[in-house]
Amino acid sequence: MTTLKDLRPAYVAGIGFHRYQFISDTPYVELGLTAVRGALADAGLPWPAVESAYVAKALLPMAPGRPMLRHLGATGLPIVHVEDASASGSAAFRHAVMEVASGLADIVLVIGVDKPMPVGRAESLARIGGLADDAIAPFTHFALLADAYAARSGAKVEDIALVALKNHRNGAKNPFAQHQKERTLDEILNGKKIAGGFTSLQCTPVGEGAAAVIVASEEGLKRHGLGLDRAIRVAGSAGRSQRVYDDATRYDAMLTQETAAIALREAGLSPSDIDVAELHDAFTVEEVEYLEAMGFAPEGQAVPMLKEGAFDIGGRCAVSPSGGLISMGHPIGPTGVGQIGEITRQLRGEAGPRQQPGARHGLAHMVGVGAVCYVHLLSRD
Amino acid sequence: MDELLKPALYRAEGTTAVPQRPALLGGECGACGYVFFPLQRYGCEKCGSLDLKPRDLSGAGSLLASARVHLHAGKGRVAPFTVGAIRLDDGPIVRTLIVEEAGPLAVGQRMATTLETATDAEGAPRLDLRFAPEA
Ligand SMILES: [Zn+2]
Numbered sequence: 042m043t044t045l046k047d048l049r050p051a052y053v054a055g056i057g058f059h060r061y062q063f064i065s066d067t068p069y070v071e072l073g074l075t076a077v078r079g080a081l082a083d084a085g086l087p088w089p090a091v092e093s094a095y096v097a098k099a100l101l102p103m104a105p106g107r108p109m110l111r112h113l114g115a116t117g118l119p120i121v122h123v124e125d126a127s128a129s130g131s132a133a134f135r136h137a138v139m140e141v142a143s144g145l146a147d148i149v150l151v152i153g154v155d156k157p158m159p160v161g162r163a164e165s166l167a168r169i170g171g172l173a174d175d176a177i178a179p180f181t182h183f184a185l186l187a188d189a190y191a192a193r194s195g196a197k198v199e200d201i202a203l204v205a206l207k208n209h210r211n212g213a214k215n216p217f218a219q220h221q222k223e224r225t226l227d228e229i230l231n232g233k234k235i236a237g238g239f240t241s242l243q244c245t246p247v248g249e250g251a252a253a254v255i256v257a258s259e260e261g262l263k264r265h266g267l268g269l270d271r272a273i274r275v276a277g278s279a280g281r282s283q284r285v286y287d288d289a290t291r292y293d294a295m296l297t298q299e300t301a302a303i304a305l306r307e308a309g310l311s312p313s314d315i316d317v318a319e320l321h322d323a324f325t326v327e328e329v330e331y332l333e334a335m336g337f338a339p340e341g342q343a344v345p346m347l348k349e350g351a352f353d354i355g356g357r358c359a360v361s362p363s364g365g366l367i368s369m370g371h372p373i374g375p376t377g378v379g380q381i382g383e384i385t386r387q388l389r390g391e392a393g394p395r396q397q398p399g400a401r402h403g404l405a406h407m408v409g410v411g412a413v414c415y416v417h418l419l420s421r422d
Numbered sequence: 423m424d425e426l427l428k429p430a431l432y433r434a435e436g437t438t439a440v441p442q443r444p445a446l447l448g449g450e451c452g453a454c455g456y457v458f459f460p461l462q463r464y465g466c467e468k469c470g471s472l473d474l475k476p477r478d479l480s481g482a483g484s485l486l487a488s489a490r491v492h493l494h495a496g497k498g499r500v501a502p503f504t505v506g507a508i509r510l511d512d513g514p515i516v517r518t519l520i521v522e523e524a525g526p527l528a529v530g531q532r533m534a535t536t537l538e539t540a541t542d543a544e545g546a547p548r549l550d551l552r553f554a555p556e557a
Contacts, residue, residue: 169462172431172518172551175496176505184489185507185517192487192529237489285456285468289515290486290507 044307045278048142052272053419054257055084056382061219061250061370064157069101069249073109073154076251076375080150084255088113090265091255092146094120097133097153098374100160109154126409127321129153130252130377131280135415137256138275147261153375154251162410179410180244180324184237185290187326191238194341196329198230198238203347204325205229205243205367211354212364214394217379219248219370245323245371252379269422273385276402277308277418282411293327294334296414297406301335304404304416312336315358315418316400317387319380321408322365328352331406332360335416359397362387380405381417388421427540427548431460434537434549436481439511443481444535444551448514450477459514481535482556483510488520488527498543508533508553521554532556 045051057079059072081088096106106120125132130153137149165174177185187201206226212218224242232240259269281300283292305311312335320335322328329343337358338346346352352360363369363383366376384403386392405417426432430447437445448459451466452473458466461476486507494501504520506527520527521538533553540550 167462167464169460169464170428170431171460172428172516173505176491176494176499176503176519177517178491178494178496180493181489181491181505184491185487185505187487188489189487189507189529234492236491236493288486290517 045138045142045275046307049144049258051138051141051256051258051275052262052269053254053275053381053385054262054267054272055080055086055255056385057081057083057253058217058379058382059251060217061248061372061375061379063219063246063248065249067249069105069154069156070109070112072156072249072251073152074112076154076253077110077113077150077152080253080255084257085267086148086255086265089116090148091116091150092118092148093140094118094150094152095123095133095137096120097123097129097151097378098155099124099126099129100155100158100373105154125413126411127323127371127373128377128407128409128413128415129374130379131405131407131415131417132377132413134254134256134378134381134417135278135280138278141256141258147258147264149256150253151256151378152251152253153378155372155374156249157247180239181236183324183326184235184239186330187237187239187324189290190326190330194344196344199226200344200348201238201325201329202226202229202243203344204322204328207347207353208322208361208365208367209242211362211395212368215364215369218364218368219246219250220364220368239324243325243367245366248370248372250370250372250375252375252382254378254381254385271389273388273419274422275417276310276420277304277416279304279307280413280415282413292412293408294330296412297331297408298334300414301404301406301416304418308418308420310402310418314402315404317359317362317384317397317403318406319361319363319365319383320406322361322367323371325367328360328365335406354395354397359387359400362392362395362397377405377407377415380407381419384419388419425548427542427550432535432551437478440480440482444537445481446479446510446516446535448477448479448512449474457513459510459516479510479512479514483508483533485527485529485531485533486515487529506533506553519552521552524555527555
């Protein structure tokens, strides 16, 4: 089977953001254009150089792409909208990478933009309702997983909350984060109770924002007088969906395990090679579960390693240096794109106070309801 | 008042194995043997077969996890309440409400089904399935 390794290299050549923030009057068009203009300026590319665009969104109504992108000049480029729940941005990035790697395009835009709006889940239309589906919101799904994790590993509620302590500390240094405030463990543990051991500061906030990246080939950059000096290579890309697992409630972790294994194999990397990782930490327990599932920590050891600082900036592998979904936020469409932006910034050595020293290889991971999962690996050559 | 809230999912009578506890109405794949809940006819999630038959599941299992919910936005349900994940002795895992008088719960403990009075969308009283620590 052909993998990315067999195709020509695709690079992240530009990144741009609109800050993730609480819901506001700012139109989505302005959120998105801010991120796209940022990514173009960062890459040093003019808008007409972009041959194709992928627009990731999960909450905005139908077809938000052209009403936004026309304000850069209506060049007639193809626009594909991508919806894959929380992983929409990751899915869009994967498809942009495939288009460049295959040689069909040299310069492709990925833009994730969203604003909180009430949308239903198609699964509820399948007419296969459970016993009390309405009682189990996403935070309750993960509160149940946290209880099971605690029983399995011996971790306490305050141990799992250390993820929030770290990620709020990282987010406090990120000008694009929704929460930019360092918190004490006391503040985190004694905040508003949500479900199980979760308090509000252990859960991702609802918000809006935008993130954009430019994916390019070496030839495309050369044509515009640009080199590879700040370009970050996409070393691996994998996408999967849920299968039938023995413990059906742990599908997020099982799916993460198999998706990460494929992406790592494709890139020829192992978890110990990864210097920086952004993962789907919408709720604290997810980070410890996924670190173990992807092989960053042996089973049951993520908490002790967290306590030792292994996942801090400056530790063995900086995990969620952006602040992650808990602190940077999770506007849905942008989130997976923003992860690629943060990893690129880190691998370029341009992350300022959040910089993981000497970062060479990075991993981005998202899950989305359904469930789907994406893992991307980026490398500085 | 012995009308059930979700009669497609459970019934008052138990199974032969666990006669005193309300049974859950699951399914079994004739091709691969996969046992699932609730019953559906679209196709087997494991193998795709359309050979799906009803299979009654005993109302007994063990607790995989529980959580007290303090915040809930949905209408028709007022927090706090407790939900649990229960691995049924017959295989499938279900997630649902735990009776309020359950007291402290421990992962691994035995649980069983029970019917409790709830209300339907129009406010009429109906019996709904809950899990409770096994007496
Ligand atoms: Zn089957």
